Amino acid sequence: MSNSKDLDRKHERNLADRREQIKRWAEYVRTHPDRDWSQQVNTLVNAQIQSARAQEDDRPSMDELRDSPLLDDN
Known part of the structure; x- marks a missing residue:
């Protein structure tokens, strides 16, 4: 430890x-010329946006959350 x-x-x-x-x-x-490094930044930003969108698509809907047995009060 x-x-x-x-x-x-x-x-x-x-x-x-x-x-x-x-x-x-x-x-x-x-x-380096702006064109070189800005393309790299653009690639990175686009990848982050794609990742965020994929995470958003994988999120459960509010209905799915409400119906979850984990939230059952019994």
Whole structure:
């Protein structure tokens, strides 16, 4: 089982990794044409929208939730 110091170190590493990735992306944006990096961002955003729509389609309807045996008061 991890102790809090291990967890703190993991969070610090994660934060450092995120900051490094932001720096690399900023450098990429500065050194490449808008067309190149904007296509990549567009691909990412479109994938996120598709994923959100798929999750929405998989959601149960309110009728299904109301009729669920898990909500039975008996």
